[in-house]
Amino acid sequence: MSENFLTIVNLSKWYGNGNIHVLDNINLDVFRGEFVSLLGPSGCGKTTLLRIIAGLEKQDKGEVRLKGEQIVGPGQDRVMVFQDYALFPWRTVLGNILFGLEVRKIKKEEALKIAQNYIKLVNLEGFENSYPHELSGGMKQRVALARALVCDPEILLMDEPLAALDAQTRNMMQSELVRIWSATKKTIIYVTHSIEEAVYLSDRVIIFTPRPAKVKKIVKVDIPRPRDRFSREFVELRAKIYEQLH
Amino acid sequence: MNLKNLIIFIFSIGSFFAIWEIYYWIFINNPFILAPPSRVIPTFYDLLAGNIQGFYMPLDAIYSLYHYFLGFTVAVAVGFSVGLIAGWYKRVERFLYPIIELIRPIPPIAWIPISILLLKLTHTAAAFIIFIGSVFPILLNTIYGVSSIEKKYIEAALTLGATKTKDIFIKVIIPASMPAFLTGLRVGSGVAWMCVVAAELFGVSHYGLGYKIELGRLYHSPDIVISYMLAIGIVGLFLDRIYRTLEASIVKWRRGYLIE
Structure with missing residues (x-):
């Protein structure tokens, strides 16, 4: 197997x-x-x-x-999640999570829907428009996780x-x-x-x-x-x- | 600006003008050599209103800004695109570095004779001087911005599926190098504006703030000379403000990193 x-x-x-x-x-x-x-x-x-x-x-x-x-x-x-998160500081939480969908050229509307699902999954609702520097370590890692999961690896x-x-x-x-x-x-x-x-x-x-x-x-x-x-x-x-x- | 700051501001400018006025009447007292604020301010108004034959300040400001933008936009385009490539491809940087380091210490003013010989007394000749003056800060800052991008961002982008060089450039390298580029833009703009005056002093066009300073000297009218000097300062300040505002709005994600 x-x-x-x-x-x-x-x-x-x-x-x-x-x-x-x-x-x-x-x-x-x-x-x-x-x-x-x-x-x-x-x-x-x-x-x-x-x-x-x-x-x-x-x-x-x-x-x-x-x-x-x-x-x-x-x-x-095979998506990697890094120890120091490596979130893109110039992108919001939502922007970070959308990254993997953007490079796959998924339509904006559908991408937003997918991203929203994972934001819910990792409990980040309400922080979509925050920038990484505004988040705690745990929350940053949630973003990193959601950002990896949207790629459906x-x-x-x-x-x-x-x-x-x-x-x-x-x-x-x-x-x-x-x-x-x-x-x-x-x-x-x-x-x-x-x-x-x-x-x-x-x-x-x-x-x-x-x-x-x-x-x-x-x-x-x-x-x-x-x-x-x-x-x-x-x-x-x-x-x-x-x-x-x- | 609150009231207290406003009072300090007025006091600062006021005392500067007062010292200048007193100095003139005690030590100079000759309208062909220097002008006191009490004469400059009315002249400034007359120049703005077009009351003085052969001088119309708004038109000169427009010409100077035209020279500035002509040279500066080319400098931005060249500095940014070459900077991106040289910052990313180390071999290109190594190739360009000796050339940059050789040309960079030559003051833009030293280019004026060559510029006039090559391009005659044209707007393009002025723009060329401005280009030379402002391209290096933009280029070097962009190279610095790109080469100091942390590797982890590139790796994160790669693992998230950005395998095309184009995606890496547009989605990682350009935004990550934006703060350094914008610093270069602001510094470059300052140099460009100084070069406008230098280029126009040599008579590349018959309009422009720099040219009119020289013309004012020929007329032995220090009040006109100083009025145009002040105009250059005011427009320069205004330009700097625009770039600061631009910087603050584009790199708002960086706010948390800055200590203010």
């Missing part, structure tokens, strides 16, 4: 004229509709892997295929999207993310260095070694949602992953 969704085969990458080995022979399948976390120590190369899937960087060896087709560059089927690539938020907002955004994920049934690949976040969100947690990143272990999270961060099984799984990481 993996053959017709995202497949990563023997992927390797070096930086700096081949001196720095970042990714070492990564093999991974991601299934349709799955929420997968990439977990590993800072600087291990998990962001690089995400950027290669997004088509923003090129691998040196191996390949990435989506539904059997090799990835050669960026595209709306096959996969949502999220690079530590909640890392810049305070703990309380982060917890709230995590449950929001689970809600939005179940509502849209998107496949999500999520880079994080927080074990708790990975366990709370994911179907599977992919644990990486320090650089060069190799897949060290894949942990399945079978805890039913909504998950309780203080339940016994949650805490036990956290401890188990912690051991793997260290």
